[in-house]
Amino acid sequence: MRESLSSGAVRTFIGWEQGSNSFRARPAFFRNPDEADGAIFSPACSPCLVRMVIEDLHYPLDGPDDRRPLGIVVRGCDDKGIIELIKDRRICREDVVIIGVDCPGVVDWKKARGRLENEGISYDDLANGELIWKDRKVALKTSEKEINFNPEKILMNKCLECEGHTPRIYDVLIGEEDKNRNLAQHPKAVLDIEERTPDEKWEFWEDVFSRCIRCFACRNICTYCYCEECAVDPTTLAISEDTSAAEKANRPEWVGRDSTVPSNAVYLMLRAYHGSGRCINCEECDRACPMGLPLRLLNRKVRKDAKTLFDYEAGNRVEDPPLFSHYCDTDPGDFIW
């Protein structure tokens, strides 16, 4: 990273830096070789960085005239996000310089927070310890002791369903390439809900929808949700100085911003639907949700359908056309009278 920054080949590198305690890391933009010393890669690095590329596209950090590529650190799961961006033609492959890393799994702070007592972690350990990988399992190292964790209790849910530890596209790879890429299995949680009757399903989902506060955190952090004019948010209509008052007053409002069950249902369903063929299962939505809603149950359902109905996987190959911009003669049509 130092090299590419100091040679001027890359304008800014997106990576992680240490966060507020040893279990947390946050996305950071490294602008020059000295700042690059603060970059880390440890089990604390849970945020997906692809969203930062999009943020930079909207508000270029180095100004609109700097055409040098952006650098980014990518794990086995994030590469799908970069591939999706290339497919959507938001960026070209040459616009990013990718450092691929071999990732054995990162921690979920929400899970960890609940287990501090059980694992015997004091606040001091939390502040001063260091999270490391030991034999590809997460451990907390402090000056006195080392605590090993059970992966299921501490890793992010997506890490428990890992499809491959190293990315498929990269310019430099740190670590050994993972040859065993598993195709995603159909998540059991989704199948579980599909088995229920409509009333049981609604009982489950009504509870979820009633807790949503419409903070839009899931949309703001989401890797695919980068539309500047959002279909479910009537306040994001694109206007210029020529937009008439009548136009602004008559903008279509598909769903209001109130946080009642029907509006939340529409918001969450539509967001999941807009992600069909685009959601890469980065778990940022679940991570960001202040109410702890199981949002990925919707997104994984849509991913599963994309696979079973259309044999389509998001972020698999750059050559794949986006899901709904193409059709096939053999698309399922039995549900149509």
Next chain:
Amino acid sequence: MESEEYSPKIIAFLCNWCSYAGADLAGTSRIQYSPNIRVIKVMCSARVSPNFILKAFLEGADGVLLSGCHIGDCHYLKGNYFARRRHAMFVNLLQYVGIEPQRFQMSWVSASEGQKFGEVVSRFVKNVAPLGPQKKMVVADRLDALIAEEVK
């Protein structure tokens, strides 16, 4: 509190070139079918996105029908292919959340199929009526109005 027998309100999105003409033909041929649909004419079935269908449910629709040209016969050549793909996905998502599968239906009705249009609507209404009014996804102020109507 006497109330009339429940009659579902169906919003029907009909494509201009085939289904709307088919519905028109059903009308001129005096074909009897359930009078529950409120028609919204769109130029092509591909115009309809899940936004529309969800909005219809939010406003109190008990069922939504989407009808377009037969595959291969779209006036705009490809619209109904896209609609088919899109709604194959969406229909699953709707059901997954707990909206009864009978409440949303797609059909292909051509301009000469007046008879079929009548049958599609009657069959749809027959499936939806036993489910009762759709209350899960009705937006709050609309729900109050609906309840006030029922009580009257």
